[in-house]
Amino acid sequence: MSEVGVSTVGAAATPADAGAGAGVGVAAGAKVGSPLLVARGLSKQFALKGGAFSRSTGTVRAVDQVDLDVFDGEVLSLVGESGCGKTTLGRSLLRLIEPDAGTVTFAGTDVLAASGERLRTLRREMQIVFQDPYASLDPRATVGDSVAEGLRAAGVPARQRARRVEDVLELVGLEPYHARRYPHQFSGGQRQRIGIARALAVKPRLLVADEPVSALDVSIQSQILNLLRDLQRRLSLTVVFIAHDLAVVEHLSDRVAVMYLGRIVELGSRDEVFGRPRHPYTAALLSAVPVADPDLAAARRRIPLIGELPSPANPPAGCRFHPRCAFAVDRCRTEIPALRVLPDAPGDVARGDVDHGHQVACHLAEGLDLAGGVGRPAGVLYP
């Protein structure tokens, strides 16, 4: 595996103080190569409820045996179609739902075993921004009270709380007097800023942003995405950014994990995943992303997704993607491919200082050239 750049361990100084307004951005890529959050074998299934006339019982494996490292200071995006398990994985990482199996470690602490003061500390250090800023704010509470929720729980005295609320509202582009208003007095974009302020009030190290712009007007989405990227840099936050839309995550991500039916099928740096996808599912998703340049659009190859997303209650045997894959062979129908690190291929570029490797769960990855599907004209592999 190639070593890209020179590691600047120790350069990312102290945890940023949101209230200090220092505004000193941590240089992009100034990362240390240590994971802040580590998940191993993480699984969560839900009991299927049959309809009124159905006695069917069964389970949905919403998250199935996920291994994931989230490195300190990075933005890791988790993408995949609706229903593939992104929310369940994000919430399991934060222990907002209890996983059935596996482990989660945050800065060396066993998240799933923590209790008492240790769990309260974890709850502060790991925050979530929800998809729907309308549903996630209490309509009867002032914005100030909502933003101060975590501070109250942490026992911060009233005066300091009020000051912190003002600071954090300014940090997200709102005004201190907004603290006295109610959620219905704000637009969708402003409400999502409030949701972000609430998450940041307690100075977390890790933020899980679960489709934070999906419920917003397209015209507002980029403002919120830019805000998140800006805050992530200024505060040296580690962010797990969840999206169903690959286009949304391109500018924001350091690394990208692609999920399919409860599993991670590809994981690599942004440039690796976007520039040289190694899983046919990723390539198919990317080839469906609109391209502005008409020449590029005409030149690129479409990699089709065959049929519909199967029910996660009854996933296909072997590679879960095989019924929709244009390249599947017999082995794919019987043998589940493990997520494995591929040797760097020509054109693979890691972003940041540390190359964490390009992982893919596909038996055929070495033999496929999928790049033409994503905007680079290439030989026609797919007739």
Ligand SMILES: Nc1ncnc2c1ncn2[C@@H]1O[C@H](COP(=O)(O)OP(=O)(O)O)[C@@H](O)[C@H]1O
């Ligand atoms: N509380 C729940 N009860 C039953 N099934 C659930 C529950 N939450 C999620 N699921 C199912 O788990 C799968 C993954 O859901 P989810 O994590 O919400 O996916 P995503 O966020 O990628 O859209 C889906 O099939 C969904 O229907």
Ligand SMILES: [Mg+2]
């Ligand atoms: Mg979701």
